[in-house]
Amino acid sequence: MLELKINEFYFGYYGMIADKLKEINAAPGDYISIKNGNKQFNGTLMPKNEFSKEDIIVLKLDNGYNIGVKINEKSEIQLLKKGQLTTHAGEPVKLVEKEITPPENKRILVLGTGGTIASRVDYETGAVKPYLDPNELVAAVPEVLNYTNIEAEEILSIFSEDMNPKYWDLITYNIFKKFNDYDGLIIAHGTDTMAYTASAVAFVFNKGLKGPIVFTGSQRSSDRPSSDSAFNIISSAIVASKAPFGEVCVVMHGETSDSYALAHRATKVRKMHTSRRDAFQSINDIPLAKIYPFEGKLEIINKSYKEKKDINPEFGFDDRVALIKYYPGMSNDIIDFLVDNKYHGIVIEGTGFGHISNRLIDSLERAYESEIPVVITSQTLFGRVNLNVYSTGRKMLQAGVIPGEDMLPETAYVKLSWVLSRTRNMNEIKNYMLTNLAGEINLRHELRLYPRWYHG
Incomplete structure (x- = not known):
């Protein structure tokens, strides 16, 4: 109860x-x-x-x-x-005061980490600040109890911009410690760095999960009339209790209206808008599922998902990894600084196929000689890194860089952090980075994976 x-x-x-x-x-x-x-x-x-x-x-x-x-x-x-806690629309809701046995008697745990979904507007300063604990959040959306027995616990209370690899360790440890008692987990998280944390969890549990781990959040605080908190929590409860996969996913609005939500694979999702409710999009992949919360319906739209398995974690992240973006005129000083300060790994967002200026090749070679792996991704996000097309790319390969395939820059950063906690051997690091572990590399791209932008 x-x-x-x-x-x-x-x-x-x-x-x-x-x-x-x-x-x-x-x-x-x-x-x-x-x-x-x-x-x-x-x-x-x-x-x-x-x-x-x-x-x-x-x-x-x-x-x-x-x-x-x-x-x-x-x-x-x-x-x-006497009133009750308010819903996302600011209206009273009826709190559940008796035991409910949902269909199939599933048990779901909500782990709160903070973020806008557990926030409200500070009416004195006008800012958004953390307030709701997970229990209050669930109580404000009692509809979730139609689908599952749900419990809530707070493990962090921070905005997502304050997230770091040490917190990823804390979150993954709590997941491992508690998951065996539940059929699925929901992680309430701030949206700005949600994709990073979701990817981190996906790599730690890449060898097996006994059920879905669902990350969700809100673009607008829970006490605003336009909040998406309730919609996303209900959709997440449906995925956590009904999904057939043992994967980590992000569940958010599928469009700006309240018609459906999408479950995106954790390693293939990115926040693509500052404020839209459907800001999260799958990149170089299609979402795992479509959710219709008002009907309680879950539709699997990507059949390439991981089956449920016994949980088998591989903990650890290296916090000495940098993610940098190449730009015209970029100086060698930036890469040299990371080498001189003994960073353990570097991810670079290159242009197009993954290129950077010829002037930086010497710095890449210096990093390789210092046994600091450099992974190249693309600023275009869509498509695949290919360093075999032009001479610059071939020189980069000769300098020892690792092409990041079609990985998102953020995913490559998280993966390299995770890999470096396992090994510092350069050949092993390369093999890890080029092996698809958690759906982060898609070997086959279809035309439908690229969005059609508005053309008037």
């Missing part, structure tokens, strides 16, 4: 205010009255943010505006109407 965790500071409030709210059993979403002498304020109790003073209660007035009301010992607070 889903149980909400009450913050030790009582939804951000503490001291005298927390005592007054507990006394009347008031929680965010409840409609309350605050009386200070001759002044009275009625509104919906909101969670307190860290920038509010400790003697302030935040109310959402009937006109939709948020205000801060100063509280003292003489303030009278009354509970006028």
Whole structure:
């Protein structure tokens, strides 16, 4: 049964205010009255943010505006109407208070790491900040309980721009420790670096997963009317409980409206727009599945998926890997700096087939002589690196670079980080990088893999 965790500071409030709210059993979403002498304020109790003073209660007035009301010992607070946590649209939802046995009695665990899906607008500063813990997030979307028994746990609470390889280790360890008790996992993650983390998990568990691991997030915070949080959580629950594959995937909107979601293979997905709800697209591959959350339907559209197997992890990431982008006029100093500072690996986004300037060949040779592998990917994203077409590419191969096939630059960076935690032997590194381990290399490209942009 889903149980909400009450913050030790009582939804951000503490001291005298927390005592007054507990006394009347008031929680965010409840409609309350605050009386200070001759002044009275009625509104919906909101969670307190860290920038509010400790003697302030935040109310959402009937006109939709948020205000801060100063509280003292003489303030009278009354509970006028019991409410619930709000949905992504800001409306009350009915929390589930009894045991539900969904079809097939599947068990899914949501692991929270932070990000916009577990965030709200800070009404004092106008910024988006972490707030919801996974339990509150699930409670705000009770529809997921139609598909599965779901539990939630927070392992991190950071924005995704603060993610790093050490956190990948933490996430993968938690997955391994907990997965055997569940049929599938959902990882709530910030969208900006979600593809990196999803790829990291895919490489750690490339030898086997007993069920789907679904990464999901939100382009808009959970308390905004246009939020995609609920849609994505429901879609993810369907994939986690119904998908036949043992793979890591990213589930997000398939288009801007709420018609369907897509499950993208973790190593082939990229965030391609800053704010659109369908920002995530499969690159050089087609999505694994299409999800219709309002029908509870899952449609497999890519038959080339990994079957479920016993979980078999290979942990570890090297955090001394750099991802850089070639640009016209780029100096040797950049590669030389990485070599001089003893980085263990370099991924370069080259132009077109993967080229960089002839002027940089000496630096590539220096990196190879220092046993620092250099992997080349393409800035075009679509298509495959081919260093055998032009003389520059052949010189790069002679300098010891590893062509990244059709891997995304971000995926190649994560893979090299993972490989370097296993071996520092240059031949073994090359073999690893050129071997398809988690669907990161697609040997056959079809015309339909390239998007048709708007032409008017």
